[in-house]
Amino acid sequence: MDDQQDPGTLASARTPEPAPDSADKGAPEEDKSTSAGKKKKRSFGRELLTIVVAAAVLTLLVKAFVVQVYRIPSASMENTLQVGDRVLVNKVVYHFRGIARGDIVVFSGQDSWGPDAPPPSSDPVVRFFGDVLSGIGLQNNQTYYIKRVIGLPGDHVACCTHGKVTVNGVPLSESSYLFPGNPPSTLKFNEVVPPGHLWVMGDHRSDSDDSRYHPGDPGGGAIPENQVVGRAFLIIWPPSQIRDLPIPPTFQQAALSAVAAVPVAGAAAVAGVIGAPLLLLRRRRRSG
Secondary structure, eight states, rough: TSOOOHHHHHHHHHHHOOOOOOOOOOOHHHHHHHHHHHHHHHHHEEEEEEEHHHHHHHHHHHHTTTTEEEOOSSSTTTTTTTTTEEEEEEEGGTTSSSSOOOOOOEETTTTTTTTOOOOOOHHHHHHHHHHHHHHHTTTOOOOOOEEEEOOOOTTEEEETTTTTEEEETTEEEOOOTTTTTTTTTTOEEEEEOTTEOOOOOSSSGGGGOOGGOOTTTTTOOEEEGGGGEEEEEEEEEEEEGGOOOOOOOGGGGGGGTTTTTHHHHHHHHHHHHHHHHHHHHHHHHOOO
């Protein structure tokens, strides 16, 4: 009996475990919350940076390939466009339709009125970065102009018949956009627009250096179609000037397109001649 141990004695002989300290218990929790807070801040900072960078890249891409804002520097397009106006230029519209008479276009003076851009650097690295910056619209060494398209390739433009500019013998009624008091032109001209070129003029005819004044330049004053940046379609600043820039009704006369319709019809005929055998071949294959 003496060798048996009292269970109660064994229990009382155990070293009691210290009660958890409330301060010690709370310390790790505070550390965890602080760490989580820091992670959240870092995560938010990364997300914000990503959003800012993505927005900047998207803006540059839109500016380079879709639309761009241009500031009007001179009075050559008054009263349609005032000095200091900001216009929105659509840079993709001519991928879906041709340039139209009456369009207001922004174009480079390269290969026409000048000044031409300087030749590219001989250093391939400098040239590469220059091309990249030019491509996204952050750098450009060219001079840009804004005018109204009067004549398309092949058009016969002249002035003046009964005091009016004519296109393919059709007089234009320009009072809706000409600067008040300006005649259609004080300078006589009689030109056929070369292939791949446009005859352009300002709405403020007495204060516009346009196709009339560049007979000695390449194109005889007409500007290359491939130097057109896009179509100005909306004034976005100042607020008092906000409005669209539609094609005036005079350019929608059916007679204006009589000459231009000939090559289009010819091209359609050629396409039909080429396409007919292909259609017949497809039908034979299907029937076989």
